[in-house]
Amino acid sequence: MLDAAIKGQLKAYLEKLQRPIQLVASLDESSKSEELNNLLLDIATLSGKVSVSNLGNAAYRPSFSIAALGEAPRIEFAGIPMGHEFTSLVLALLQTGGHPPKVDAKTIEQIRAIEGKFHFEVFVSLSCHNCPDVVQAVNLLAAINPNFSATMIDGALFQNEVEQRKVMAVPSVYLNGEHFGQGRMTLEEIIAKIDTGAAERDAKALGEKDPFDVLVIGGGPAGAAAAIYSARKGIRTGVVAERFGGQVLDTVGIENFISVKATEGPKLAMALEQHVKEYDVDVMNLQKAAEVIPGNNPGDLVEVKLASGASVKSKSVILATGARWREMNVPGEQEYRGKGVAYCPHCDGPLFKGKRVAVIGGGNSGVEAAIDLAGIVAQVTLIEFDSKLRADAVLQRKLFSLPNVTVITEALTSEVVGNGEKVTALKYKSRNTDEIATVELDGIFVQIGLLPNTDFLKGTVQLTNRGEIEINARGETSVPGVFAAGDCTNVPYKQIIIAMGAGASASLGAFDYLIRTSSPC
Structure with missing residues (x-):
């Protein structure tokens, strides 16, 4: 699962563990479970302070939790935390194993003083560069304060859960079952939303x-x-x-x-x-x-x-x-922001696997987004206001070589259409004929500048x-x-x-x- 170079680096990190930890896996018969099991076994071979159990009974399969030996687990990964989330896994291992986090003493003291019960669920995609910040923040809360627990959920792997909760952008965060926030959040931002007296103290x-x-x-x-x-x-x-x-x-x-x-x-x-x-x-x-x-x-x-x-x-x-990010400023955009209207194709693209999406904007950002999305989704429709694309020639050549991309120029986006829960279509007006056309789709990625x-x-x-x-x-x-x-x-x-x-x-x-x-x- 892990190559020799990564094993060598991880082995050096695991030498910092101050107490034994256990990885408790909840598996099924799928190939992903086998892949996860191999990852956990690889990790266990790198340190005598890490053990693996396959006796987990979590709702998510495949998944695993991390716990200090003799303690109930507070950090869980539903899916295989590779890609951008591999760092989240390493930090969770170290912090559960007693290695001090790189957080100032004042913040640690504030975290320890928070009372109540808090269970975070963070929906991510493994290609999202903002997701690890949120995952690592809630994991840190769980590592420091027993009142917290945290679960990372790979949205691409658990599509049924994504559909059920209508998650259409990552990171998407739930606290005790209720929607808590969306997009990149720092540890300080999360603490500020929980510790409501902090803002008043800071202002003073x-x-x-x-x-x-x-x-x-x-x-x-x-x-x-x-x-x-x-x-x-x-x-x-x-x-x-x-x-x-x-x-x-x-x-x-x-x-x-x-x-x-x-x-x-x-x-x-x-x-x-x-x-x-x-x-x-x-x-x-x-x-x-x-x-x-x-x-x-x-x-x-x-x-x-x-x-x-x-x-x-x-x-x-x-x-x-x-x-x-510049917004389209059309009816429906704000209503369906995070419900199909997105601004980061790298983060949210995997949530639209096999679906139809549009990209608004024919500059470098828009064309690059369309190229990236074409490898994930079923169909990409790129809509450009001008009579021609403004992206670099090399990007345009790549774009027009893709079989599942349609380019529409001289088109003014006029409305985002939805069913009250998510995006279902996009309307645009032809600048040549003034006719209104409708494109049925599931997501819209806005890439029209700053x-x-x-x-x-x-x-x-x-x-x-x-x-x-x-x-x-x-x-x-x-x-x-x-x-x-x-x-x-x-x-x-x-x-x-x-x-x-x-x-x-x-x-x-x-x-x-x-x-x-x-x-x-």
């Missing part, structure tokens, strides 16, 4: 912070670069981030980040956060900026009001709020007609002391490496502003 603590020299709003590549460059100047630096990593977290393959041949978005986001934390930077995660209030004169403090009700102040601010996250800045800084922040070469906005960088600005090319450079430029611009208007702390 934020309001008591001393003013910063530089406050960065946003934790993506631009924000991370700005924070590092500021901290290296020895000035008081803070970062307010709704989620550290930003849009990079939703990016699968990255092959144009110079000096790094290939990486993945979540891996790069983790590296960014770790690099920032190497410096004396106050990272305020899970905080969304709601308003920026500049001072009346150059050198005055800038106030940033947060959605939590807290307020922080700084001598200068760098806006690095990034962008989000929108800058600048709604809260209207009336504060100068924006373009597309909502982008206008900046000069130094990253300066129309407001003294307020700078900007990255995908939220009018920089023409939205690339990770360009955002990082822009973040560095904005930071240097902010430092120059500080030394000309005041003395940094």
Whole structure:
């Protein structure tokens, strides 16, 4: 099951086990059960502290649970956790075996103090790059606090369960049988939803912070670069981030980040956060900026009001709020979001195996999505507003070579149709004839670009007609002391490496502003 290289790495990890653990399998006569059994036996051969039992009686088959010897299991995998979920398996083995997690002491103390009974179920696809974050978060809760338990469910393997619960996007999370959340969630976000008093405590603590020299709003590549460059100047630096990593977290393959041949978005986001934390930077995660209030004169403090009700102040601010997926803005889109309307083909594609889907958008992202989906689904219909596709020629050649792809150009998507529970069709209007056509399908993947996250800045800084922040070469906005960088600005090319450079430029611009208007702390 496992090749020699992986066995060698896993053996080294399992040497960190501090107590014996048992893998309890629930199997049937299927080939997948045999595959799972071989995986568990492989693991057991790598450590004397791991044993395997096939006497499980769980509802999901094949599945297995992990438990410290003599304790009831609290972590379960329904399916075979390979692909992106293999790391989730390794961490579950280590944490159940007593190896301390890489979480700060304050968070561990908060987890241990939570009372009640919490059983999480996380529906995943093994190709989903966001799913492991959620699986690992709920598994960690179960490893630390006996009041928690967690089950990962491979949606592609347990299609009946997916149909019954109407799961059409992953990760999809249930708590005690009720829908809890959908999409990528961090450990902090999950704790915040459970520990309802945490938000109020955090808001009070934020309001008591001393003013910063530089406050960065946003934790993506631009924000991370700005924070590092500021901290290296020895000035008081803070970062307010709704989620550290930003849009990079939703990016699968990255092959144009110079000096790094290939990486993945979540891996790069983790590296960014770790690099920032190497410096004396106050990272305020899970905080969304709601308003920026500049001072009346150059050198005055800038106030940033947060959605939590807290307020922080700084001598200068760098806006690095990034962008989000552009939506179709047609009837039915919001109603069926997560019920057939999706934005990540890599994550949600496996849930539509053998079904019919549409891809909206004929740029590189849309054509790449259609190519990927064509290997999974029965039929792909790509719909493009323009008279021709805008994707690179090499991608178009690949697309048109696929027998189960239909391309429709000069088409305006007009409505998402459903039966109240899930998507059943898509309507579009021909730009040539104005006729309305209907495509019967099961899923719609929207790939039509990005929108800058600048709604809260209207009336504060100068924006373009597309909502982008206008900046000069130094990253300066129309407001003294307020700078900007990255995908939220009018920089023409939205690339990770360009955002990082822009973040560095904005930071240097902010430092120059500080030394000309005041003395940094």
